[in-house]
Amino acid sequence: MDVVIWSRIQFAMTAAYHWLFVPLTLGLALVMAVMETIYFVKKDEFWKKTARFWMKLFAVNFAVGIATGIILEFEFGTNWSNYSWFVGDMFGAPLAIEGILAFFMEATFFAVMFFGWDKVSPKFHLVSTWLTGIGATVSAYWILVANGWMQNPVGTTFNPDTVRSEMASASAFWEVVSNPVAVSKFFHSVTSGWVTGGVFVVGVSAWYLLRGRQKKFATKSILIGGLVGLVGSAAVMISGDASGVHAAEFQPMKLAAAEGLRDGGRGAAFTIVPGIRIPKMLSFLATHDFNGYVPGINDILAGYTDNDGNEIPSVEEKMRRGRVALDALATYRSLRDSNPEAAAQARAVLEENVQYMGYGHLSEPEDVVPPVGVVFWAFRLMIGLGMLLALVLLLSVWFAWKDRLPQMRWLLWTALLCIPLVYICGQSGWVVAEVGRQPWTIQGLLPVNVAISSLSAGAVKTTFFVFLGVFALFLIIEIRILLQAIRKGPEIEPENA
Amino acid sequence: MTYEFLQNYWWVLISLLGGLLVFLMFVQGANLQLGNRALDDTQKRMVLNSTGRKWELTFTTLVTFGGAFFASFPLFYSTSFGGAYWVWILLLFTFVFQAVSYEFQNKKGNLLGKKGFRAALMVNGILAPFLVGTAVGTFFTGSDFTVDKLAITDPSSPVISTWGNGWHGLDALAQQHAVLLGLTLVFLTCILGALYILNNVEEGTIENQMRRTVRIAAIPFLFFFLAWAVWLCLRSGFAVDADGTVRMEANKYLHNLLEMPVVLGMLLVGVVLVLWGIYQGAFTSSRKGIWFAGPGTVLVVMAVFFLAGFNGTAYYPSNTDLQSSLTLSNSCSSRFTLQVMFWVSLLIPFVLAYIVYAWRAMDRKKITAKEIEGTKDKY
Numbered sequence: 001m002d003v004v005i006w007s008r009i010q011f012a013m014t015a016a017y018h019w020l021f022v023p024l025t026l027g028l029a030l031v032m033a034v035m036e037t038i039y040f041v042k043k044d045e046f047w048k049k050t051a052r053f054w055m056k057l058f059a060v061n062f063a064v065g066i067a068t069g070i071i072l073e074f075e076f077g078t079n080w081s082n083y084s085w086f087v088g089d090m091f092g093a094p095l096a097i098e099g100i101l102a103f104f105m106e107a108t109f110f111a112v113m114f115f116g117w118d119k120v121s122p123k124f125h126l127v128s129t130w131l132t133g134i135g136a137t138v139s140a141y142w143i144l145v146a147n148g149w150m151q152n153p154v155g156t157t158f159n160p161d162t163v164r165s166e167m168a169s170a171s172a173f174w175e176v177v178s179n180p181v182a183v184s185k186f187f188h189s190v191t192s193g194w195v196t197g198g199v200f201v202v203g204v205s206a207w208y209l210l211r212g213r214q215k216k217f218a219t220k221s222i223l224i225g226g227l228v229g230l231v232g233s234a235a236v237m238i239s240g241d242a243s244g245v246h247a248a249e250f251q252p253m254k255l256a257a258a259e260g261l262r263d264g265g266r267g268a269a270f271t272i273v274p275g276i277r278i279p280k281m282l283s284f285l286a287t288h289d290f291n292g293y294v295p296g297i298n299d300i301l302a303g304y305t306d307n308d309g310n311e312i313p314s315v316e317e318k319m320r321r322g323r324v325a326l327d328a329l330a331t332y333r334s335l336r337d338s339n340p341e342a343a344a345q346a347r348a349v350l351e352e353n354v355q356y357m358g359y360g361h362l363s364e365p366e367d368v369v370p371p372v373g374v375v376f377w378a379f380r381l382m383i384g385l386g387m388l389l390a391l392v393l394l395l396s397v398w399f400a401w402k403d404r405l406p407q408m409r410w411l412l413w414t415a416l417l418c419i420p421l422v423y424i425c426g427q428s429g430w431v432v433a434e435v436g437r438q439p440w441t442i443q444g445l446l447p448v449n450v451a452i453s454s455l456s457a458g459a460v461k462t463t464f465f466v467f468l469g470v471f472a473l474f475l476i477i478e479i480r481i482l483l484q485a486i487r488k489g490p491e492i493e494p495e496n497a
Numbered sequence: 498m499t500y501e502f503l504q505n506y507w508w509v510l511i512s513l514l515g516g517l518l519v520f521l522m523f524v525q526g527a528n529l530q531l532g533n534r535a536l537d538d539t540q541k542r543m544v545l546n547s548t549g550r551k552w553e554l555t556f557t558t559l560v561t562f563g564g565a566f567f568a569s570f571p572l573f574y575s576t577s578f579g580g581a582y583w584v585w586i587l588l589l590f591t592f593v594f595q596a597v598s599y600e601f602q603n604k605k606g607n608l609l610g611k612k613g614f615r616a617a618l619m620v621n622g623i624l625a626p627f628l629v630g631t632a633v634g635t636f637f638t639g640s641d642f643t644v645d646k647l648a649i650t651d652p653s654s655p656v657i658s659t660w661g662n663g664w665h666g667l668d669a670l671a672q673q674h675a676v677l678l679g680l681t682l683v684f685l686t687c688i689l690g691a692l693y694i695l696n697n698v699e700e701g702t703i704e705n706q707m708r709r710t711v712r713i714a715a716i717p718f719l720f721f722f723l724a725w726a727v728w729l730c731l732r733s734g735f736a737v738d739a740d741g742t743v744r745m746e747a748n749k750y751l752h753n754l755l756e757m758p759v760v761l762g763m764l765l766v767g768v769v770l771v772l773w774g775i776y777q778g779a780f781t782s783s784r785k786g787i788w789f790a791g792p793g794t795v796l797v798v799m800a801v802f803f804l805a806g807f808n809g810t811a812y813y814p815s816n817t818d819l820q821s822s823l824t825l826s827n828s829c830s831s832r833f834t835l836q837v838m839f840w841v842s843l844l845i846p847f848v849l850a851y852i853v854y855a856w857r858a859m860d861r862k863k864i865t866a867k868e869i870e871g872t873k874d875k876y
Binding site: 059060062063064066067068069070071073074076077078079080081082083084085086088089090091092093095096097098099100101103104105106107108109110111112114115116117118119120124128159162163164166167168169170172173326327329330333334361363449450452453454455456459463466470473474476477480481483484 | 550551553554556557559560561563564565567568569571572574575576577578579580582583585586589590592593594596597599600601604605606607608609646647649650652654655656657658659660663665830831833834836837838841842844845848851852855856858859861862872874875
């Protein structure tokens with residue numbers, strides 16, 4: 001396998017691994033902030049001990065999240081050198097802003113939250129707990145602005161003198177920050193983190209109830225955690241709907257792959273699983289119009305007319321024009337100093353075709369089709385599990401509220417088993433988002449094969465396997481430490497009340 | 498705001514972040530004390546918990562330094578990170594292990610044991626300053642790379658920045674001048690770490706050991722720093738003409754010092770502050786040495802960055818192809834990006850203010866053995 005594949009595998013692994021820790025950070029931060037707020041209002045030691053128990057688990061998880069986040073930042077440069085130059089002008093800014101606005105907030109107030117119980121006032125401590133979570137959330141916003149831009153690159157133009165995409169105007173940054181794809185991704189990802197936090201808290205608490213331990217702690221935790229998870233579930237569905245509309249608008253190929261839609265049309269049906277379809281539903285989900293046009297994979301390859309009446313050329317035509325643009329760029333660069341007139345001509349040709357320049361790097365039209373099976377099933381897994389998790393959360397909260405949960409062992413077992421499922425759900429979502437936009441690192445602008453660094457496949461392979469070993473080690477250690485802490489339990493006496 | 502002003506402004510900020518990063522690497526330096534045989538386990542734990550409340554600031558500064566460099570000078574990010582692959586990957590690994598080591602080291606079930614994770618902290622304590630120092634050292638020695646923006650139109654080898662040899666950054670270890678700066682940083686951060694612990698922890702043996710560390714580490718620090726600085730003044734450097742052409746100029750960095758009196762002043766004041774901090778830690782009973790040596794370090798590092806980038810100098814030069822060398826103007830982001838980030842950067846004082854506020858609230862009382870043995874809030 002070549003360096004492109006290994007670079008992709010390495011980045012995919014790092015990102016997926018990072019996403020094991022981030023959603024729990026986002027969700028647990030909210031759960032424990034709510035708990036500490038109750039303590040602050042009621043001054044009841046029970047709530048302090050409850051919050052502190054979840055904070056202990058939070059801290060273990062947080063450490064690995066931080067450790068893996070920096071790897072992603074570095075890998076943009078180490079493994080995606082061309083990418084870093086080609087879009088660094090746009091892409092670097094949210095990363096820098098994330099550092100300045102979010103990471104320092106997280107780091108500073110995490111230390112106060114973790115070590116500060118006896119050092120600062122209860123009010124300052126409470127504020128610190130909230131700011132730790134807010135910092136994590138703000139950080140999510142900026143990194144998703146960066147990711148959203150990769151899916152829908154607004155606000156930039158190609159500059160042939162610097163050979164990169166550049167911010168088109170000072171106000172263009174606002175376009176980038178308010179990119180609808182980024183906004184819906186932010187809500188979708190953060191609230192999916194609340195679901196993760198909720199399912200985790202409910203699942204762990206269910207274990208205590210199954211063991212007949214810490215009944216009050218477990219029931220109250222299920223109420224708070226479950227409610228956070230339920231609010232998250234509702235928000236995930238709403239923002240998921242927006243994500244579907246955006247995919248239809250900006251990344252029709254991703255939507256076609258997620259639906260396994262070979263041939264599209266008006267009034268397209270939604271496939272629940274192969275063989276079971278809801279008529280016209282896909283058109284409605286994608287365009288909010290039962291008769292809206294949804295292009296299938298073959299339509300996109302062959303060219304089609306979209307809902308606004310625009311003629312979308314075939315991929316072959318886009319590739320041809322992309323090559324014209326690349327040739328014009330080469331001509332422009334070589335004649336820029338010696339023959340300004342010819343250079344200006346080349347530049348005009350470039351500008352005429354530049355919107356398809358990324359396609360000029362492809363070798364055949366089928367390159368634009370992502371692995372359909374993977375995206376199709378990941379999409380179904382995400383939705384199916386998401387609905388199951390919402391149901392389990394709802395039942396858990398309801399019966400916890402009615403104080404009947406300890407007797408419902410089947411529900412407690414289900415809640416416990418949902419912990420791995422919530423991770424599979426979140427990972428599936430990212431598979432849809434990221435595998436679904438292959439071959440593009442930047443939609444339509446830069447395919448993966450020209451985004452890489454000039455390294456040997458062996459070098460990347462080496463780092464991949466070292467990372468794999470380190471990640472596996474950290475995961476095993478983290479799980480062991482979490483299990484130890486859970487077995488020990490919160491320091492609330494008596495244990496069996 | 499002109500484009501040139503914005504480029505310079507961002508170089509100043511990168512330099513400031515670099516300076517703060519080296520100062521905050523007192524965390525790395527102090528962690529070397531985990532290998533100090535004169536300290537018992539409680540004392541080591543006091544050191545660990547003292548740096549444990551600060552390491553995230555250092556880490557975040559590193560991340561922000563990287564992010565800001567990426568955002569303001571992306572060609573450096575793509576050329577150096579993608580080219581000097583192994584140096585950055587190695588640095589990355591030591592920080593990744595460091596990030597989990599605090600939380601993991603004292604927990605049951607951690608597989609590698611307390612010793613394993615403390616060893617990881619010490620490896621980070623040596624390698625992090627060494628690699629950062631050596632990497633910055635190559636700002637003056639040059640590296641083996643070429644930049645060809647037209648490459649992106651060539652499907653068979655589309656990468657713009659390519660490294661000239663298979664060592665991918667490890668070749669910097671053969672650049673003795675760059676290595677001297679790496680060694681300088683190892684001993685400097687060791688000193689800063691000892692001065693910080695002296696200020697943050699109250700315990701007799703620790704105090705004696707920290708003062709001893711400062712006395713011992715000061716000698717190699719001064720030796721390596723002076724050797725590096727003298728060599729810097731003697732060597733020829735990478736000058737940029739008004740039209741952007743890069744050429745070698747004898748004693749370029751000495752000229753930069755003399756032609757930029759402000760930088761010379763920063764360097765001298767910084768060095769005096771560092772020496773005064775060392776003196777206080779080594780030979781007086783004061784615990785405040787870090788408040789001189791720390792800011793002194795920031796000033797010196799900033800001056801070093803200014804020497805590399807200002808006064809018509811290529812800050813990331815190529816030995817292989819002079820004209821591939823990176824200058825502030827050929828490697829920076831577009832005017833609009835730098836401008837937007839300029840506005841964002843105005844929030845930095847606010848960020849610094851809450852960091853200082855939280856730091857003071859947490860450090861009002863020095864760490865004592867009694868506290869570490871009594872509290873549950875510890876690593």
